[in-house]
Structure formats: C-alpha cells, structure tokens
Amino acid sequence: MEKHHPENLSYTKEHEWCRVDGDVATIGITWHAQDSLGDIVYCELPDAGEDVSAGQAFGVVESVKAVSDLYSPLTGTVTERNDAIIESPEGLNDDPYDDGWLIKVKIKDTSELDQLMTKQDYEKFIEESAE
Amino acid sequence: MSDTELRRTPLHAVHRQLGGRMVPFAGYEMPVQYSGVVDEHRTVRSAVGLFDVSHMGEVEFRGPGASETVDRIVTNHVSRLDDGQACYTVMCKEDGGILDDLVVYKYSSERVLICVNAANRQKDVQWMKAFASAECAIEDTSETWAQIAVQGPKAAELVAQVTSPDPTGLSSYRFIEGSAEGAPALLARTGYTGEDGFELYVPAERAETVWGSLIERGAPLGVKPAGLGARDSLRLEMCFPLYGNDIDETTQPYEAGLGWVVKLKKPAEYPGKEALRTAKAEGSRRKLVPLELETGIARGGYPVVVDGQPAGRVTSGTKGPSVGRSIALAYVPATHSAAGSQVEIEIRGTVRPARVVERPFYRRPKPSVGA
Numbered sequence: 001m002e003k004h005h006p007e008n009l010s011y012t013k014e015h016e017w018c019r020v021d022g023d024v025a026t027i028g029i030t031w032h033a034q035d036s037l038g039d040i041v042y043c044e045l046p047d048a049g050e051d052v053s054a055g056q057a058f059g060v061v062e063s064v065k066a067v068s069d070l071y072s073p074l075t076g077t078v079t080e081r082n083d084a085i086i087e088s089p090e091g092l093n094d095d096p097y098d099d100g101w102l103i104k105v106k107i108k109d110t111s112e113l114d115q116l117m118t119k120q121d122y123e124k125f126i127e128e129s130a131e
Numbered sequence: 132m133s134d135t136e137l138r139r140t141p142l143h144a145v146h147r148q149l150g151g152r153m154v155p156f157a158g159y160e161m162p163v164q165y166s167g168v169v170d171e172h173r174t175v176r177s178a179v180g181l182f183d184v185s186h187m188g189e190v191e192f193r194g195p196g197a198s199e200t201v202d203r204i205v206t207n208h209v210s211r212l213d214d215g216q217a218c219y220t221v222m223c224k225e226d227g228g229i230l231d232d233l234v235v236y237k238y239s240s241e242r243v244l245i246c247v248n249a250a251n252r253q254k255d256v257q258w259m260k261a262f263a264s265a266e267c268a269i270e271d272t273s274e275t276w277a278q279i280a281v282q283g284p285k286a287a288e289l290v291a292q293v294t295s296p297d298p299t300g301l302s303s304y305r306f307i308e309g310s311a312e313g314a315p316a317l318l319a320r321t322g323y324t325g326e327d328g329f330e331l332y333v334p335a336e337r338a339e340t341v342w343g344s345l346i347e348r349g350a351p352l353g354v355k356p357a358g359l360g361a362r363d364s365l366r367l368e369m370c371f372p373l374y375g376n377d378i379d380e381t382t383q384p385y386e387a388g389l390g391w392v393v394k395l396k397k398p399a400e401y402p403g404k405e406a407l408r409t410a411k412a413e414g415s416r417r418k419l420v421p422l423e424l425e426t427g428i429a430r431g432g433y434p435v436v437v438d439g440q441p442a443g444r445v446t447s448g449t450k451g452p453s454v455g456r457s458i459a460l461a462y463v464p465a466t467h468s469a470a471g472s473q474v475e476i477e478i479r480g481t482v483r484p485a486r487v488v489e490r491p492f493y494r495r496p497k498p499s500v501g502a
Contacts, residue, residue: 038360039169041450042428042457060479062428064168064449065360 004031005123006097010116013125014071017097020113025074028101029061032126034093037063043089045070045081045102052078052105054112059102061092074112076105140185141277141338149356157249159186161359168360172452175324175365179283180357181345184330185338188252188273190259192243196266201235201243202399204262206384206407207392210399212237217304217321220392221384222258223403227410228380229387231255232372234321236306244317244332246278248374277338281345282328282365285352290329292348293341294318298329311341323362325369325493368451368493370421370460376431377419377446377460383407386415386462388490417443418468421492422459422485427478429459429485436475436482437467445476454492463487 009017015033018025034040042062052058052072059070081103085091092100107113117125137160146153151162162183164171174180192201201209207220217236221229231251236244247255256271263269281290287299294311298318301307306319314337322328333341346354363373370388372378378387384407385393393407422429428450435443448459459476467474472487 038164039167039452041169044427062450064172064364064452065163067428067430 003035004097005119007119009097009119010073010113011119011122011125012071012073012116014069016071016073018073018116020107023107023110024079025076025105025107026101027073027103027105029070029092029096030122031096033068034096034100037061037066037068039064040089040092043086043092043102045086046078048078048080050078052076052103054115061089070102072105073116074105074107074109076108078103079106080104138186140183141335142183142185142279142342145339145342146183146356151356151358154359156359157186159249161186162356164358164360165356168358168364169452171355171357171361172364174353174355175283175326175357175361176453177284178353178355179281179285179289179328179349180324180355180361181342181349182280182282182357182362183277183338183342184280184362185277185335186249187278188247188249188255188271189276189278189332190245190247190256191270191272192245192267193241193270194265194267195241196264197243198237198240199399200262200264200267200269201245202397203401204259205233205235205245206394206401206403207235208394208397209235209237209243210240211397214239215305215307217306217319218392219304221378221389222255223384223401223407224380225402225406227383227403227406229374229378229382229384229389230258230380232374232378232389236317236319238308250375275335277333277335277341279331279333279338279342279345280322280324280328281331282322282324282357283326285349285354286326286328289345289349289352289354290318290331293344294331312337312344314341316341323371324365325371325491325495326365363447364449364452367447367449367458367460368453368491370490370492372419372460373447382419382462383410383415385410386417387419415465417462418465419446419460419462420468420487421490422448422461422463422474422476423488423492424457424459424476424483424485426457427476427481427483428457429461429476429478434477435461435463435485436477437464441477442467442474451492456492458492459485461485 057069317332429448433445445461
C-alpha cells in the first residue's frame with residue numbers, strides 16, 4: 001500500500017487518526033504507524049462501555065518484533081470496537097483507515113479536537129521526527 | 132550511542148539500495164527488514180533468503196596449539212572435531228555464566244576460526260587473548276570478513292552456482308575453503324534458521340560482488356534479502372537461543388538447555404568446568420522452556436507466574452509466522468518445565484495461561500514421496 005494520510009482525518013503525534021461523525025469519533029492508526037510497525041500480528045482493544053482518555057493508552061498493537069501502545073486522541077466512552085481486526089490484525093497493514101478502524105468513542109469534550117493535527121501538520125511532524 | 136557512531140557492514144550501500152529499513156543493532160546499522168518480516172520469514176522457509184551477518188565477529192587461532200587452546204576456553208570438545216568440521220558451543224566464566232555462544236570452525240589442529248556475537252566481540256577477544264601463547268596466536272580478524280547467510284530449501288541450488296568447489300555435498304556443520312565468485316571464501320553448511328543453508332565467509336571487499344551474484348542468480352528461485360526481524364522469528368521457531376535475550380552471563384548452559392555443548396569429560400580444563408560439574412550434579416532449579424499461549428503475545432521481560440507468585444521470566448516471544456501461534460522462551464521453575472506443564476504469563480497486568488511444549492516449535496516438512 002502506498003503512503004496515504006487522508007485529508008478529512010485528524011492526527012496525533014502518537015500516530016493515531018480520528019474521524020468525527022456527530023459526537024462519535026472513529027479511531028485508528030495511520031499509514032505511517034502500520035508501516036513503521038511492520039507486519040501486525042496482534043491487537044488488544046477495550047470493550048464497549050470502557051472509558052478512554054486523551055493522550056492515554058487504550059490498547060496495544062503488536063508486530064512480529066515489538067509491542068506498541070495505542071493512545072486515544074480524545075476522551076470519551078467506547079461505543080463499539082472492531083472485532084474483525086482483532087481476529088485478523090494483518091488487516092491493519094492492508095487498510096488502516098476503513099476496514100482497519102479500531103474503536104468508536106462517544107466524545108466527551110469536543111474542544112480536544114483542536115489539539116489534533118491536520119494531514120499537512122502530521123506529515124510535517126513525521127518528516128521532522130525523521131531528521 | 133548516537134547514530135553517527137554506528138558501524139556499517141561492507142553491504143551497507145546494498146541494503147539501502149534494496150530498501151532495507153536500517154536500525155541500530157549491536158553497534159551496527161543493520162537491516163531489520165526489506166519486504167516485511169513475515170514475507171522474508173516465509174521466503175526462507177519455502178525458497179531461499181539472504182542475510183548479511185557481517186556484523187558477527189571472527190577470531191582466528193593459529194599455531195601448533197590452536198585447537199588445544201580453544202579447548203581451554205570453550206565447553207565443547209574442539210580437538211575431537213574432524214578437520215573441516217564446525218561445532219556450536221558456549222564459553223563460560225568461572226561461575227558457569229555464559230560469556231557468549233559461538234560457532235567454532237576447525238580447519239586443522241593448527242588453525243581454528245571462531246564466530247562470535249557482534250555485541251560481545253570486544254569482551255570475547257579480550258577474554259580469549261589471555262589464552263594466547265607461543266603455540267597459539269589469537270587475532271580478531273572481524274574487519275577483514277563479510278558473512279552472508281544463504282538459508283532455505285533452495286539454498287544449495289543457489290550456492291552451487293556461485294561457489295567452487297561445489298559445497299552442496301557437505302553435511303551439516305561441515306565446511307571447506309573454496310571461492311565465491313572468484314573470491315577466497317569459507318563455505319560452511321551452517322545457519323541459524325532451522326532450514327538447510329550455508330554461511331559464506333568472504334573478504335569484506337568482495338562482499339558486494341558475491342551478494343549481487345546471489346541476488347541475480349537466485350531470482351528464478353525466488354530469493355529475497357532477509358533482515359534481522361526474520362532472523363529472529365526464524366531462530367525462535369527453532370528454539371535457538373539468542374545471546375542477550377535468552378542467555379547471558381547470569382544464565383548457565385544446563386538451565387538454558389545447552390547441556391549438550393558442555394563436555395565435562397574433555398581432558399582440557401576450561402573456565403566454568405567445576406561450576407558446571409556441580410550444576411549438573413545438583414540439577415537446575417529453573418529451565419529455559421518453549422511456551423505456547425492461547426491469547427496474547429509474551430515478550431522478553433514479562434513475568435512467569437506460578438501459583439500466583441512470580442516464578443521466572445520470558446526471554447523471547449512473538450507470533451511465529453510459520454507455526455501461526457503465540458510462542459515464547461521463558462525460564463520457569465524446574466518443577467514446571469516438563470512438556471505439558473501449565474504456567475501463567477503476566478502481560479500488561481493480566482495473567483494469561485501458557486503451556487510448556489516440546490522443542491522446537493517448527494519442524495521442517497518431510498519431502499513428500501516423488502517430490
């Protein structure tokens with residue numbers, strides 16, 4: 001899959017994205033995250049009903065060689081998790097944005113959205129981190 | 132260590148060109164993957180993979196007392212090897228702790244080459260040089276060598292095309308002096324993947340030529356370059372220990388499942404022999420065992436739990452690409468080390484069941500009749 005960070009998403013420095021629809025945010029990891037991790041073989045996510053906090057770990061993804069925490073872009077309550085991706089975590093490498101979404105969260109504080117990066121800011125951040 | 136201080140192997144430019152993702156490892160900048168760990172892993176199991184292992188160190192022993200000198204350092208019996216035979220061994224401190232694990236290549240009683248782990252090279256050379264004498268000179272020749280591992284069921288077919296004389300009649304752990312693409316080379320039927328394969332020791336300045344030829348001639352066989360990631364997952368499926376993870380100076384050969392390389396009846400005295408004699412007589416209190424988990428992936432450092440109490444630690448773990456299961460190596464109490472025993476692993480605060488299994492995790496499929 002070619003490098004791809006869609007315009008319509010918000011991004012974190014920990015390489016998660018979120019897509020907001022009303023008061024629900026869908027959260028996943030970026031193309032850059034899955035590319036850096038390599039082959040993803042395991043994924044652990046919170047159940048519906050659990051709370052997540054902005055900047056706090058809410059789960060993990062594991063590649064053959066390493067474990068990485070997942071950090072929530074927003075504070076809220078999990079309304080749904082992607083059980084299909086837990087079954088087939090390699091889907092995160094194939095499509096981190098659509099089939100590869102992780103959790104949906106009912107947003108508690110929409111002002112947290114202002115802290116997130118645009119595609120342009122995120123790609124600039126990746127470039128600067130690589131230097 | 133900052134990036135600017137990292138060493139490079141003679142194949143560094145080639146890795147860059149092949150799209151290798153470079154990471155710091157044992158003081159070197161090494162490719163961790165090219166096409167992806169799982170893809171490279173499967174290529175080695177089904178076809179053939181090329182690994183640059185030039186970061187490994189080489190120490191040469193020369194003189195009338197060469198093999199006897201090595202026998203005063205390592206636990207395995209080197210003088211007993213045939214000329215042209217290699218062996219796996221460890222070398223220990225007086226207390227039996229493992230200083231390094233090694234492959235020893237015996238050219239003759241007067242010439243021996245030892246392959247050491249990159250991270251241990253300085254320590255090893257210093258330790259070994261204390262055994263030098265008028266009968267045996269000891270020299271670190273790591274900088275002169277490049278090492279290419281050609282591993283997989285099609286390795287022999289590929290290696291035969293670039294080497295002379297043809298080394299594919301060699302048995303496992305045998306080697307010859309010959310050439311690779313015209314460069315003088317040590318051609319050894321050794322490896323760290325559980326597959327058939329060869330390790331080619333070639334002069335550093337000829338490494339690019341040999342590598343390039345292997346890639347080109349290997350194309351019809353499906354050859355791919357493979358990085359440290361696949362090297363690690365392949366060796367773990369075979370339960371081969373990795374120094375610094377599964378074994379180190381605080382672990383002894385018997386508890387690590389390496390009793391088979393300790394020769395207590397060898398006439399030569401060597402560091403650790405007495406401690407190891409005692410350890411064997413008393414039996415190990417803990418053992419390094421292969422574990423499988425139903426859920427979660429155990430990683431190095433995770434606690435082993437028995438009866439609700441910390442009782443050991445995981446030293447390596449992943450999801451094995453060929454076995455398709457969550458696998459790990461861990462030190463567990465000897466009472467829980469038999470295959471079938473149940474222990475638990477604490478993964479990020481949650482305790483998960485794990486079962487001790489037979490080693491190795493992966494077995495090469497037997498060739499089918501008529502294949």
